[in-house]
Amino acid sequence: MCLAVPMRIESIEGTQALVDMGGLRREISLVLTPDAQVGDYVLIHTGFAISVLDEQEAQETLALFAELEEASREMDANQGRES
């Protein structure tokens, strides 16, 4: 029920916006996120944008996964040398 999906704002007219996800387009309300801009990704829940997604934070989380991968590779390599 609390399902929300990220979609990109294509255009804004008043408090309404046209959003897109992979070609799926929908008109939604920006009443809850009045500062959202064209090009922003927003979380859509029941026809409303409820949050503007933070791109930098998203990249930092993905970078964290990459670091884990790197650390684990190093650990594997070290274990290889020890054995």
Added chain:
Amino acid sequence: MNQGFRAQAFRDPAAAQRLIDAAKGAARKPIAIMEFCGGHTHAIMRYGLRDALAPEIRLLSGPGCPVCVTDDSDIDLAIALGKHPDITVATFGDMVRVPGTGGSLADARAQGASVEIVYSALDALDLARAHPDTNVVMLGIGFETTAPTIAAAVRAAAEEGLTNFFLLSLHKTTPPAMRAILDGGEVHVDGVLGPGHVTAITGADAWHFLPVEYGVPCAVSGFEPLDILLSVRDLAVAMTERRPAVINAYRRGVTAGGNAVARQLMAEVFRSSDARWRGLGVIPASGLDLAPAYAAYDARHRFSVEAAVSAGPSAEARGCRCGDVLRGVIAPPECPLFGRACTPTRPIGPCMVSAEGACAAHYRYGRSLS
């Protein structure tokens, strides 16, 4: 789509395995984590995370399915409204098949009640505009994620002067339910997976009472498998290091303070009230009624409809243990009806009806494993 928001980027199997190993490695003793949100339950079952984390880390489903926690008496009231000749009930689709004591809204519609399924509260407003001679009652179901969207519709109706749009508010707020479960003491919870989209509205700070008052860490989580596993790892580390805190593991969508515009709108349109939850009983200050300034839009005030007292037995009376499932006391397969008398095509309790109910998620994804 921007790489950082692509769901696929958060589903990488190798990264998932690293996080599972890290989480299990961090857990010095077996730990139990409750996922509050039904959306998390669904993702956990879909991606097999529950089995992947066991036995070191046990994931328990909580009460975070708004449809599931709606009380029989409230469903009966909604049905009574739908049977009123001058009323059309507008509802989100999840709600129509949930049984009250005398059947569901779908059953009532089959018998002639006027029930319309809407995707958004704005669709219910459109319905009221298009049918000025009909009273449209929106069923306000949902937690803090949904409540501000309903509040926006009520305020729009007021600004527009619509006189045939009303709300039956059955909204509930999540922190009091988490408190009720911890206070109840029936189930041991070492950490809480915080509901990501609820918290996009409330802000991560809303969960500070968990570490401060209960010593239980809370990780606010997104809904992709890597989001959930990152949160679980962070919880395991926080428990081992004995540093209970609120961890925001869904930073791309959630801030400490949440959505201030949405919270202000909720404060304007609603006021806190006691609410009855299926499985948890009445929880003080866990509901949202319309504020006095919006009383004219309150379906409870406008229509003197009493819920028909049904002779039929409630789901619980027929052996359904949905209430125990919602409190995390039992896992769905422990209910004697699960998968036998109660299936998604012939559900007895709401936890099997709603796609995000714990029983439906276990039935769909977990049967071959359990």
